[in-house]
Amino acid sequence: MAGWRAEGSDITKRMTKRIGGWARMADVAKLAGVSMMTVSRAYQGNGRVSDATRARIAEAAATLGYVPNLAAAQLSSQRSRVIAATIPSLSHSQFAITLQGLADPFREAGYQLLIADCGYSAEEELRAVSTVLGHRPDGLVAIGVDHCPAARDMICNARIPVVETWDLDQPVMDMAVGFSNRLAACRMTEYLIAGGRRSIGYIDFPAPVVRRFMERRRGFLDAMGAAGLRSDIVLDAGQGPSGYARGREGAAHLLECEPDLDAIFCATDAHGVGALLECQRRGLSVPGRIAVTGIGDFDIAAEIPPGLTTVRLHAREIGRQAAGLMLRRLEGDTAGDKVLDLGFELVVRGSA
């Protein structure tokens, strides 16, 4: 533990920068000829430090390649300036967009996102949550509202602001930003029915235990039931290699079981695009012979002919607003809404 600190002169340090570890604030202070507190204040920005001193500190820091140790800062200040974000899957494009919507406002406000992939199982989620909480985040943004009881307990015990996103059909722990998945699916189904479709099949997400998808299916069933139509043409998508493939296979299966189908409603746009392509491959005209719709308004939905009719979900805006809610709370503002319903938008294109 003696290392260079004990033996190295300031000159040596200056020449070689660091030999065996990180420069500490004390090193910067010594080189700049001030106390640590002055360096600390210079970095925090708020404290009043003369310009001359500030410049000397900046130079010393640059010479030493000093990067403040945030763990020490957190331990001392009891604030981490870290926001935890749990996400069911990093490769879900819409979630990634929400994440980006989150990241920008937080970064500007000086917070760093700590992203935890919480998977789709209770164990994974609990592990992810306990790990991120170990970093003592100042707040938590959850993408999705599915939480196993243990994770929910742990999060509540953390006594930090929490924003849940993407589904307003469930009661939430604290704050929330999103929309009603059930209503979105219901409206789309009503649109199909209003367009004269009667025999409508539904292709669900392969893991329908996910709340978000349970609500969508529920919305579909509600609307079909209300219209007095058959609501049993429901299929869990298979295990194809991609969402597109699963939609394609699902549509194939559905069309074989129910040749008279005049619409296929998919729980996500990836499935929808796959289903659309499958219909076209079979020579079924879309939307003449059969309608196909999805949910999500993925980029491809606008491009694939004849355009996939879908529901736009404002994924980026969900992130932005969630960050806004969190930042306001962190600044001590406890007034204002705790739940923001951003709604959704039926996007009618050629496919239905």
Place this chain on the structure above:
Amino acid sequence: MAGWRAEGSDITKRMTKRIGGWARMADVAKLAGVSMMTVSRAYQGNGRVSDATRARIAEAAATLGYVPNLAAAQLSSQRSRVIAATIPSLSHSQFAITLQGLADPFREAGYQLLIADCGYSAEEELRAVSTVLGHRPDGLVAIGVDHCPAARDMICNARIPVVETWDLDQPVMDMAVGFSNRLAACRMTEYLIAGGRRSIGYIDFPAPVVRRFMERRRGFLDAMGAAGLRSDIVLDAGQGPSGYARGREGAAHLLECEPDLDAIFCATDAHGVGALLECQRRGLSVPGRIAVTGIGDFDIAAEIPPGLTTVRLHAREIGRQAAGLMLRRLEGDTAGDKVLDLGFELVVRGSA
């Protein structure tokens, strides 16, 4: 600062759990009737603690809702068990897949990923890098090899293992996993030429300053030059709302300027799909009249008729291998290759 700790009896704590903050290891120790060190050892797993003691500790921890403070652990142990990951864009699907490939092995080995969106500019990158380094990660995995000199300096000064990914055309700082973007583009171009295409247009990524795309363009130019063909039909994709839209607009522009084009090679599959759709919309038969190809093998490439011919890049495997390299180094293994070329795979489908 007096708070509940001073006044609350153990019973009170047990009943109400925590009233005003996190339980600390000292609280767990007291409740379990052991010293902090024993608790610490119990959590670290390696230290020898009797089963009875371990059970009492587990019970106390559960009662108090104890979650170890990782910042304190890091400060004390000088190891964070955090791996920094820089990524140019969270919403780039292939990068997200690499991230997932990274996350699993690291999680299993007890490391948490700290993901920093480093954007596409030098300032953003420097800020991102300095923030993550502030958390004193035990290692850094960079997605992409583009680094501004300042960021590169900062990373080198950190003296931690570094794995760069996705591009082996550049010299790297330490370790690397990926493939040659230049060679991938070159091979695809050669394939088109071998198929009889002579007038080949290239649609580049809109920010060709990104190294990865510079190399791809270079590969295209190399192959065209070697074949003695025109290599000036190169277009930067425009600013459409999505990669698909940019590819579509790019193709439209190209086809208007160069009506005799018999192939369009796009720097990414998103552009490729857009270009393919645009060709079809114009009634040009693909691949009869014109060939279209991309790079990346996105999911949609396999689905869109007639199938987009492309280059598969093993995005997930890049992540997995990068994690493996890093973990081996963290375990002190300095033998073995420092650079892994995972290559690429020409995937021939209907479009070319």
Place this chain on the structure above:
DNA sequence: TTGTACGCGTTATCAG
């Protein structure tokens, strides 16, 4: 505007 003393919650070290 700048400096001093202390504590944040954990682990390393050494002793039992």
Place this chain on the structure above:
DNA sequence: CTGATAACGCGTACAA
């Protein structure tokens, strides 16, 4: 197998 003590690097509170 368990415990006492001293760091780890920084910010808060207060003093100058």
